[in-house]
Amino acid sequence: MEEIRDETGTQRLVGYVVEVGHADGFARCWLDVDERHLNRHNVLHGGIATILLDNASGTAGSLTVDAAGLTPFLTISMTTQYLASGKRGRVTAIGKVTGGGRSTKFISAELRHEDGTLIATSSGVYKRVPQEKLK
Amino acid sequence: MEEIRDETGTQRLVGYVVEVGHADGFARCWLDVDERHLNRHNVLHGGIATILLDNASGTAGSLTVDAAGLTPFLTISMTTQYLASGKRGRVTAIGKVTGGGRSTKFISAELRHEDGTLIATSSGVYKRVPQEKLK
Amino acid sequence: MEEIRDETGTQRLVGYVVEVGHADGFARCWLDVDERHLNRHNVLHGGIATILLDNASGTAGSLTVDAAGLTPFLTISMTTQYLASGKRGRVTAIGKVTGGGRSTKFISAELRHEDGTLIATSSGVYKRVPQEKLK
Amino acid sequence: MEEIRDETGTQRLVGYVVEVGHADGFARCWLDVDERHLNRHNVLHGGIATILLDNASGTAGSLTVDAAGLTPFLTISMTTQYLASGKRGRVTAIGKVTGGGRSTKFISAELRHEDGTLIATSSGVYKRVPQEKLK
Numbered sequence: 122m123e124e125i126r127d128e129t130g131t132q133r134l135v136g137y138v139v140e141v142g143h144a145d146g147f148a149r150c151w152l153d154v155d156e157r158h159l160n161r162h163n164v165l166h167g168g169i170a171t172i173l174l175d176n177a178s179g180t181a182g183s184l185t186v187d188a189a190g191l192t193p194f195l196t197i198s199m200t201t202q203y204l205a206s207g208k209r210g211r212v213t214a215i216g217k218v219t220g221g222g223r224s225t226k227f228i229s230a231e232l233r234h235e236d237g238t239l240i241a242t243s244s245g246v247y248k249r250v251p252q253e254k255l256k
Numbered sequence: 257m258e259e260i261r262d263e264t265g266t267q268r269l270v271g272y273v274v275e276v277g278h279a280d281g282f283a284r285c286w287l288d289v290d291e292r293h294l295n296r297h298n299v300l301h302g303g304i305a306t307i308l309l310d311n312a313s314g315t316a317g318s319l320t321v322d323a324a325g326l327t328p329f330l331t332i333s334m335t336t337q338y339l340a341s342g343k344r345g346r347v348t349a350i351g352k353v354t355g356g357g358r359s360t361k362f363i364s365a366e367l368r369h370e371d372g373t374l375i376a377t378s379s380g381v382y383k384r385v386p387q388e389k390l391k
Numbered sequence: 392m393e394e395i396r397d398e399t400g401t402q403r404l405v406g407y408v409v410e411v412g413h414a415d416g417f418a419r420c421w422l423d424v425d426e427r428h429l430n431r432h433n434v435l436h437g438g439i440a441t442i443l444l445d446n447a448s449g450t451a452g453s454l455t456v457d458a459a460g461l462t463p464f465l466t467i468s469m470t471t472q473y474l475a476s477g478k479r480g481r482v483t484a485i486g487k488v489t490g491g492g493r494s495t496k497f498i499s500a501e502l503r504h505e506d507g508t509l510i511a512t513s514s515g516v517y518k519r520v521p522q523e524k525l526k
Numbered sequence: 527m528e529e530i531r532d533e534t535g536t537q538r539l540v541g542y543v544v545e546v547g548h549a550d551g552f553a554r555c556w557l558d559v560d561e562r563h564l565n566r567h568n569v570l571h572g573g574i575a576t577i578l579l580d581n582a583s584g585t586a587g588s589l590t591v592d593a594a595g596l597t598p599f600l601t602i603s604m605t606t607q608y609l610a611s612g613k614r615g616r617v618t619a620i621g622k623v624t625g626g627g628r629s630t631k632f633i634s635a636e637l638r639h640e641d642g643t644l645i646a647t648s649s650g651v652y653k654r655v656p657q658e659k660l661k
Contacts, residue, residue: 160266201335202333203332340625404540428536465608
């Protein structure tokens with residue numbers, strides 16, 4: 122299992138960790154929720170939840186191309202459902218590719234608290250960044 | 257016009273500013289995008305974009321109840337479409353209530369760069385937090 | 392297992408069948424796709440796919456209240472992802488409640504062709520129709 | 527202004543009419559709602575509403591390529607918000623392209639009753655069908 126930490130500005134700001142190489146093949150993105158991630162209701166901010174779901178999903182897309190999970194995928198569209206409040210403690214998003222072709226992927230993700238509570242789910246359309254754009 | 261700054265942990269972390277009291281009645285949430293808000297592609301992280309759209313939307317809901325925009329609304333479900341890359345500079349989300357009843361509101365938002373580029377749009381279902389839960 | 396047929400105008404028009412009472416507890420809505428359900432590409436019209444997903448989802452909501460699956464639930468918001476073309480033959484949507492409280496439910500559904508192909512998935516917010524509105 | 531009628535199996539079944547060539551450049555899809563289009567609540571079935579929004583959106587995509595609105599676009603993902611009940615009478619969906627590139631388009635639509643009521647809104651991702659697939 123490999124951890125990806127501090128790769129981008131947003132990752133350093135928010136503090137989440139991306140994991141690839143799990144036996145089940147699924148990408149993960151986790152965060153130890155503290156006071157910096159809370160909203161007006163003193164629970165996990167929905168936008169932070171979306172960041173975790175989005176990163177797990179994008180990494181799931183990358184894993185269809187390379188085992189290191191580093192091939193960039195862009196989020197085209199994403200729907201998030203907020204099922205329960207996210208409390209302090211570790212929350213983990215797991216992303217799974219549900220369909221799609223070579224460049225466009227449908228990817229779903231679930232975000233759970235370490236106590237098992239399902240906090241949020243998402244489904245999105247992701248697109249592999251064309252190679253010529255990466256040069 | 258009133259600015260809401262540093263109200264929550266997430267707001268202090270990310271650095272966005274909420275504005276209420278504009279003549280047009282619409283809620284705004286803006287951010288001066290710098291290196292801390294960028295993703296692997298060196299553009300605005302989609303999750304940060306969602307935070308801004310979500311805050312503008314939730315505040316738009318609050319404004320239907322009180323002019324200070326402080327009545328809490330929960331995000332039930334939210335769809336974001338990522339139309340263009342968000343660059344460094346000021347980006348502003350504007351939220352508008354499109355329908356709904358007393359407690360459930362349909363709210364849309366647009367996020368634009370200061371150069372006019374439409375970066376992302378969202379539509380969501382928001383729910384007023386029951387008063388008994390606020391005590 | 393109970394079949395619900397010809398209950399509404401839309402059901403009679405389109406010809407789908409709703410099933411409740413399966414051992415797994417999940418609601419189903421199936422349709423034998425023929426020429427009347429095809430789009431410009433000669434595959435299942437996305438809107439017909441959505442009707443099936445929506446009915447399976449609404450019925451899944453009803454089953455949380457009564458075993459006959461007849462308690463009405465309204466669709467508040469629904470996102471559908473179109474993964475693969477739907478061909479002629481039987482297609483079946485299965486709906487599952489993923490969360491929510493007493494009146495608002497989060498419900499997901501999958502639509503598959505009888506050959507196993509996953510055609511479309513959906514996630515939505517549903518609301519139980521208040522009793523006073525039913526009189 | 528040109529009307530497209532009875533083009534596909536679904537269109538003949540449901541009875542909607544597509545309009546292109548309006549001065550404002552926007553695609554329309556309307557339906558005279560009668561008993562065949564109603565749900566358990568005796569209002570417009572959400573799935574029928576989605577069909578209208580989807581057709582107006584797909585046609586809006588086609589209009590970016592040809593003035594006849596016939597170039598096929600596939601729906602990749604679509605979110606619909608159900609704001610108000612749709613009653614009998616004429617309901618019209620208007621679709622507008624909000625962004626995207628050459629092949630992928632972001633398209634929004636609104637469905638209104640002839641009395642002006644906003645019944646539903648949608649936002650979706652559409653993709654132009656590759657020419658080689660059309661042969």
